[in-house]
Amino acid sequence: MSTPFLSLQNLSKRFQAPKGGEALTVFENVNLGIEKGEFVCIIGHSGCGKSTILNILAGLDEPTEGAVIMNGKEVSGPSLDRGIVFQNYSLLPWLSALKNVTFAVQARYKSWSKKQVHDHSMKYLEMVGLAGGAELRKPSQLSGGMRQRVSIARAFAIQPELLLLDEPFGALDALTRGSIQDELIRIWSGSDQTVFMITHDVDEAILLADRILLMTNGPYARVAESVQVDIPRPRERANIIHHSDYYDIRNHLVEFLATRSKELAGKQEDGVVAEPSVVRFGAHGVITDPKDNRKPATSRAE
């Protein structure tokens, strides 16, 4: 088996209890592989450690156990190879939208001339629909949607090998969210960008992702299932709902979040290989990966 582009190996995060007590295990034995160019969404309830996993991938946080290997190298510390878009935009408020992008491009391509940096930044700002003067405004003079567009433009402009999105549309209203989702998918389609994205929105995940990872509730959270989304691209919000698999996938996700994320929660017995079971929808209904050696979720009650 070849090593995937990005692999999370036995990742665990524990927080030491303040006074000697038992350490709090947020998640344990997370094993995942992500291929180059894949768009992966991760869904789970608050507190399951999604954001911690993303921060570990970014290099902003460190796992208690395990390691992240990207391109054959262990991730340690933040790097321009991994771009991030946060829910709160993380723009520098004293810089204009354009400067917020150019400083990043300058940091990525140190040998570039001012003009090259400017043109490259403008190209990406135009891609997200910020041009004609809007790029000269400060973030406080832009709407939430515009700010997130700048943040997305910045992340794509540095052309990272892995793009991390931490609930990028969480703070936006539904209409804005929809139009930025379309833009995101358009920009992504024209690149071979690998994306790892946290979301709470089931429809958003189906629209964007090649694969959706489902996490059980914390503590002792783990990635329980990996749902393959085989709906062909290009996808559009308007017609994706007519695809025959759409509601099967959607119901599966909703059902997981509503009941199974709780049922499957809790500490696993030792020796269980914590690879997520692969779930695939198609003409024949649910197919679980035969390689999966853990009991299927439905027969857990026995």
Next chain:
Amino acid sequence: MLASLNARALVLSLVLLAVFLGLWEAASPKQELAGELTEYELLMGGAEPKAAVPPPSDVIAKAWEELSNPFYDAGPNDKGIGIQIGYSLYRVLSGYFLAAALAIPVGFLIGMSPLMYKALDPFIQVLRPISPLAWMPLALFVIQDSQASAIFVIFICSIWPMLINTAFGVAGVRKDWVNVARTHELGAFKTAWIVILPAAAPTILTGMRISIGIAWLVIVAAEMLVGGTGIGYYVWNEWNNLDLTSVVFSILMIGVVGMLLDTAFAYCARLVQYQE
């Protein structure tokens, strides 16, 4: 009312000023001719006017006289108000900028390093409440120069607000912004320049503004002690001359210059202000 709030406030200010000056003028005793001259007064060639707080009309006349020729220099005890204020500003600004040159880098260090913060905090807490004038005897002895000692006193009183505000501003930079610097692999110097300095600038400027206000308060007292030149010396010298009109005039000038200094720093603070 059609007039704007500003216009109404201006009118009210002028009315209050007129009422205040009117009451002051009315309350000032008129110099009456004494009925009978004493033998001493006869010897001195007439009655000395009785010393009293001068009425505003005298002060205004004095101000006109002084301000129409502010830079004359007629010997060590008779210099124009402009020269005196110039000396004071020179001392305040040199002491102040020396303090800024030390306080802002050290504040950065304390703000970025919890170790340095904990290590230096006891020193700061002990040194900060010391009245700047308490340093004067030690400064005079060590420096052996009264002018430099005055500058040192300004230096020592200006340090603390700038140091503490810089440390506070730097330590309080939002983690998100620091993470932006980290994820873009900015080095320590670039992080300080591109992220931390602009983020902390409003807090630092607030500290600088507090410091300049304190420095201007302290220079008057310091110059009364060291003497020679400066607006503080001028006040004390005119008191020794029993020229109360000049005393009142110079008090007003101290206020006006202090206000201008504060306005200048408020303007600078607006330049670095950002809106989240």
